[in-house]
């Protein structure tokens with residue numbers, strides 16, 4: 224199992240103010256967390272910071288806390304059903320190692336925390352440059368707690384900032400092929416972006432372009448999630464996929480293409496022929512640091528919205544709306560929009576990217592019934608006009624810009640949702656940045672596994688696709704007659 228911690232920008236500000244002291248002394252506090260459990264990674268989602276009152280701790284160069292403070296924290300954790308994080312600061316920068324006193328203190332706390340909460344103690348240290356380090360103390364035997372360092376600590380809000388533990392996720396080496404990319408934003412940003420584990424949900428016209436753009440940006444770890452099969456009618460819109468792929472799984476075919484074009488052989492591309500609404504797809508998405516939503520259906524969008532808030536994994540989403548004129552002699556209009564969804568940003572439901580009624584409709588299976596679809600009103604999303612490759616490239620480019628803006632924030636600038644109008648060529652950015660007041664997804668924030676238990680389902684269409692994939696084209700049979708015919712044809716030619 225791998226480990227990580229997530230903090231919202233809001234709590235990061237609170238922690239930083241308390242822990243990084245002007246007098247250079249160390250300080251401490253406690254916080255609460257919920258668990259987010261993926262297939263390969265467990266994450267502590269910090270939900271609440273409980274600062275000490277006067278007399279709760281003694282600051283004397285190093286710092287220590289009193290029993291009353293810990294007792295108070297224990298009772299709040301018990302009431303909320305949360306785990307406990309013990310946090311302290313060091314007067315130096317970067318990922319912090321642990322002193323013998325640090326180890327002793329956390330070893331002493333581990334059994335007490337486990338007894339009160341049933342969860343492992345999470346220890347964290349912040350440096351003067353706001354770099355974090357973190358570890359889980361897991362009970363391995365009676366009275367024995369093993370320390371597991373986190374591979375990263377992620378601070379998420381209007382932007383995304385990660386501190387990596389270089390020993391667990393080493394800085395990648397970039398050869399000359401990436402010299403121009405690195406010259407755009409420097410070594411440090413490049414190694415931070417490149418180490419993000421990125422999931423692409425949907426390997427269609429938008430997802431396939433984004434996947435290649437991410438490989439060309441130097442991303443080291445991609446997860447492709449899609450159960451769909453390549454069809455003839457997809458070939459005018461799938462990046463890197465040709466007629467030989469018809470009948471095969473989109474995710475595998477896209478992976479094969481990316482493996483062909485990648486420069487760095489260490490780059491890992493994982494292809495999963497599942498839907499995000501199925502357990503396998505869902506749990507693999509929880510292992511990622513960022514997700515790209517390249518789906519066009521309400522049900523997967525709803526699941527991704529839940530992941531963005533409950534598990535605090537930012538989702539970059541986009542959508543296209545086009546239609547021809549009545550006589551189909553020209554395009555009537557085309558618009559596409561993109562946005563980053565997650566803590567401190569507006570959710571897909573508030574953005575109108577799906578409606579709960581349509582999620583229920585898709586779950587019922589009625590969207591597969593052609594007669595039922597005909598009965599739906601003309602402005603229903605199922606009647607939207609078809610996308611074309613050039614528009615998909617437009618959406619993919621805007622999603623990549625949202626992604627880079629979110630990670631880089633040049634000059635401290637960032638932006639919210641953007642919508643491009645093809646007819647006028649204008650980009651609209653006048654949208655609310657955060658959710659509506661009564662948005663129910665805000666109540667899910669940081670609840671992790673508790674909020675999404677039982678959310679995944681059996682997806683019959685996905686199962687049908689998997690059962691019918693053409694794995695590889697059957698070799699053409701050559702009859703004895705053809706061999707003899709070719710032999711004589713050859714003889715005649717020679718004569």
Ligand SMILES: [Zn+2]
Pocket residue numbers: 311312313321322325348
């Ligand atoms: Zn320390």
Ligand SMILES: [Zn+2]
Pocket residue numbers: 569570571572573574658659662663664665
């Ligand atoms: Zn909302």
